[in-house]
Amino acid sequence: MPTSIGPTYPFSKGAIQREVMASEIKVEVSRSIGLIYIDGHPSGTGFRVGNDLIITCLHVIQGAFSARPHFIDSIRVYIQFERKQHLQNIDPRKIFKFEASVRFTHQEFDFAVLELSRHEIPDVHFPPPLTSFCQMQIPSEVHLIGHPGGVQMMEDSEVFPRVIEQNNDVDTYISELSNWSVQYFPDRLDHYAELRLPPRKILFHTTFDKGSSGSPGVIIKNHKPCVVLMVRGGAPGCFYEKKFPGHPVEDRKRVEYGYAMEDIYKEMVCSTNQNIRQLSSEIFREWF
Structure with missing residues (x-):
């Protein structure tokens, strides 16, 4: 687990110490x-x-x-x-x-x-x-590993996913972005509306962009990498699709999201199709 950050002062490292084991596990995942x-x-x-x-x-x-x-x-x-x-x-x-x-x-x-x-x-x-999967724990630190930009493999740690719940701070934050979207973009649409649509979205901020769709998000549990989510995309979609090039979107107004592996697992294991249930048992070998 990361240790706490000390006071900020000149020459302060401004970083979090991490166990070497976490780095070794992420190298294992990258393969x-x-x-x-x-x-x-x-x-x-x-x-x-x-x-x-x-x-x-x-x-x-x-x-x-x-x-x-x-x-x-x-x-x-x-x-x-x-x-x-x-x-x-x-x-x-x-x-x-x-x-x-x-x-x-x-x-x-x-x-x-x-x-x-x-x-x-x-x-x-x-x-x-x-082989290991587990339930999405919010908040918890997730490590994303994938190919943002469609080039070499990268990782983004210190990603702390959240979900929209009635009247929580995330709900308020997305509502503010929705209002801004309607006023800012030429089509006057709410380009954050998709974040509220089912199935459940796991929201986060990340440096990952186009090309990272399909990346796993892992946590380290019992000294093993456990997949908790899959990266899907980001909002506002018009920004990532470069629909309005004259309307830049600053980092704090971009919201990336994915789907929890537990939600996908439940969908497959509860299927009436036996082949899908068998496939789920092959994929989700260990569940913590």
Whole structure:
């Protein structure tokens, strides 16, 4: 756990001490995270789970769907693991393709499960999966690891998610941003309204931006990394989509969000479809 910050004075470090174990655990997690490409262009982040599966946001692979439902044009899509440098040479042993059949999608949670294809190079194995998941505890420090900007892997720690509850400070904050949106943007729309729509959104501020969709958010529990959320996007959406380039949005008015893995787990495990329930048991191997 981080220690408390001392008094601020000249030459004060202005930083939080952290256990070395936390850094080691995040390095371990990074081996399971990859950058997804469509037609050679970065599209988003995904992470390894189960026997041969990748979790990501549905919108990350939306452009690769074929004419058949639940199938992607797998020739166009691949994932690159352990891209930790901006101008990193492509290691063919870190590139994996997908099967054409998409194992599971959920529109409301913007959630997709893809199946990896065996590597074309003999004796190259899948990266290790993330196997531990736990309930979203608010507030708690979450570590985001992914590919913001669609380039090398990055992390953002000191992320403290919150949720909107009736009359809490987050509710007030989002209401103020909604009023500002209606007055500020040319279309006079509330571009924060999506944050209140079901299913439940987990809100936070992060340095992550476009390309980080599908990134896992982990906490360290029992000396293990536990996935608690998946990054989805941010509001106001018009800013991230560059719809009004003449209307900048300062950092404090940007709100990123994701979905709690516990909510996705409950949706899958309560399904009337036995195949979906079996898939959930494969993905969510350990639940704390």
